Amino acid sequence: MIRARPPAETAPLFQLLAENATDMLVRLDLDGTRTYVSPACRAIFGYEPEQLTGRSTFAFVHPDDVEMVRDRMRAVIAGEGDRRGLNRVLRADGRVAWVEASLRLVRDPQTGAARELVSVVRDVTDQKLNEARIEQLAATDYLTGLPNRRAFLAGVETLLSRSGRCALLFIDLDHFKPVNDLHGHGVGDAVLIEVALRLQQEVPGGAMVSRLGGDEFAVLLPDGLAAEAVAQQILDALAAPVMAGDVVAEIGASIGISRSPDQGRDVGSLLRTADIAMYHAKRAGAGRFLFFAEEMEDELREKAVFKVRLRSAIESGEIVPFYQPLVDLRSRRLVGMEVLARWRHPERGILPPSDFIAHAEHGGLIGPLFQGLLRQACRDAMRWPDGLKIAVNLAPRQLQDASIAGCVLDVLSETGFSPLRLELEVTETGIVRDLGTAKKVLAMLRAAGIRIALDDFGTGYASLRMVKELAVDRLKIDRSFVVALASAPESGRYVSAIIGLARALGLATTAEGIEDTASAKRIGAMGCDLGQGYYFGRPSPAAALTEWMEQAERGEPMLPEG
Known part of the structure; x- marks a missing residue:
């Protein structure tokens, strides 16, 4: 039988634990005055224990959080149970720190009356900073620095909820693809950066400019009154050639315009009608803008025809896999292939x-x-050799279908392919649409031995909480960060931060968009596990994989040593 220690024996034990704990232990009177503070306060607050003892806890709470902390304390004293929460505190050096504090009421053992409060305080500043960085990544296009699609859609929704009036300009570059194909992604990215700068210069104050993805941009005009003038200014600005190194690129743009409430009262309708108007502007000869008109709905019928043709292509086997190598950046050897869809039209x-x-x-x-x-x-x-794996993308909508796990396992059973050689790539967009279903689907897939990679990490919605809850195996660093390494120093910091985060969470990493030796070496030196990009090989059909397979079997590196 274990004998409970009397108070005289537990006091030294409490003192020993409190003075050696990394979390700060605090005892407070019911009015918030600290009667005991453990030595861990030095790391959290930068004060000695005696400087905090006898002082009100509210004197060191950030002014904006005082009422929140006071309400938390009142609830505990009122007998509503223990409380735990986040708040900011003021350090001795003037900096603000984030802490997670638990609060418990201690009652008199004889009378049951409230006697004092006990709090355990943990410094979570680094965690909050990391989450803030991820949130910043989630709202910003880090090639151009503009708000990304997520931030733009949120901005439209906010404006519609306030005034209901705005104009949305959907901008698509006219001749960007040939520039990208002929001169490479480096030149293409330089063009996109210059386009972003010109757009910011042409829009009036209060307007929002966003890169929606690829070579698509959008402008949100709050009142919608100057849409025609702004659209013409943008066309004139983008008609001027863009210098990208030694390349002179003439791109131009087509713009579709929709207004609220005439062409839509929600962000989806506005974006759709502006997109249709842009399509018609491009088809009418490009380099112009058009306002959406009802007759443009013919576009929907054309899409219906396309759907019928696409269904036929799927059934007849015209949609085929192409493969792009995945290379171990340490050993420089082929470890697998990413599967990419192509239509043999x-x-x-x-x-x-x-x-x-x-x-x-x-x-x-x-x-x-x-x-x-x-x-x-x-x-x-x-x-292929048994050691080589394949990585296949799951579309966002598939993560909302609980039956997808069974479909994947059926294919593996039918073909005899080991689930241990399969990695499925999911996007943040697909996850946040229905987090609950996505978690169930991914859990079933992982239970079968299939690995899960979070694709395009840093460009969407991902947070530390999401990465933890989904228990993914790999983070794929979006190519926009990789290709910007040479021109944007901050991209290196973002890549390093993502690799560091993955390492801390025990996750593997893959960097996309590696196109030259310098990028491959730099990414490898940062500690990234795998790399893919045109430097290692372009997507190719299965028949063209002989050389890669022979290299893998001989154990030869995919790129030069040194």
């Missing part, structure tokens, strides 16, 4: 996924497209 040749994946997802065809692609990739990979 009988009239238009090889089409990239940007031409049809969105149509498949919106048209309810992404399921059969994915299963066909995965099935063929598994069959191809069965002929």
Whole structure:
């Protein structure tokens, strides 16, 4: 039988624990005056214990958080149970720190009356700073520094809730793809950065400029009255050639305009009608702007026809896997392939996924497209060395379908492909649409031995909480950070921060968009595990993989040593 220690024996034990704990232990009177402070206060507050003892706890709480802390204390004293919460405190050096503080009421053992409060205080400043950095990444396009799609849509929703009046300009560059294809992503990114600068110079105060993705930009005008004038100014500004190193790029733009409330009372309707207007402006000869008109709804019928053609392509096997190598940046050896969809169109040749994946997802065809692609990739990979894995993308909508895990496992069973050789890549957008369903789907996949990678990390919604809850295995660093390493010093810090975060959480990392030796070496030196990009190889059909497979079997490096 264990004998409880009497108070005289427990006091020295409490003192020993309190003075050696990394968290700060505090005893307070019911009015908030500190009667005891443990030595851990030196690390958290920068004060000696005697400087805090006898002082009110509210004197060291950030002014904006005093009422919150006071309410927390009142609730505990009123007998509503223990409380735990975050708040800011003021350090001796003038800096603000974030702490997580628990608060418990101690009652007199004889009378049961409230006697004092006990608090355990933990410094969580580093965690809050990391979350703030991730939140900043989630709202900003780090190639151009503009608000990203997520931030733009939130801005439109906020404006509509306040006034209901605005104009949305949907901007698509006219001749960007040839520049990107002929001169590479480095030149293409330089063009996008210059476009962003020109847009910011042309819009009036109070307007919001965003990069929605790729070469698509948007402008939100609060009152909508100057839409025509602003659109013409933007066209004139983007008509001027862009210097990107030795390349002179003439790009131009097409703009579609929609107004609220005439063309939509919600952000989805406004974006859709502006997009349709932009499409018609581009088809009318580009380099112009058009306001949305009802007759433009013919676009929807064209999409319906496209959906029928795409369904036929999926059923007939025209959608095929191409493969891009994944390379271990330490050993410089091939470890796997990312599976990328291509459409072998009988009239238009090889089409990239940007031409049809969105149509498949919106048209309810992404399921059969994915299963066909995965099935063929598994069959191809069965002929490769056993050590090589494949990485396949799950579309955002698939994470909302609880049956997708069963579909994946059925394909693996049918082909005999080991789940241990499969990695599924998911995007933050797909996860946040329905976090609960996404968690269940990913848990079932991981239980089968399939690894999960969070794709495009740092460009969307991901937070530390989401990464922890989903228990992913890998973070994929978005190519926009990698390609900007040479021109934007802050990109190096972001990449380093993501790799550091992954290492702290026990996750692997992959860097996308590696296109030269310098980037490969720098990313590898930062501690990133895997790399992919044009430097290692362009996406290719299975028939063209012979050289890669032979290198892998011989154990030869994918890039030069040194």
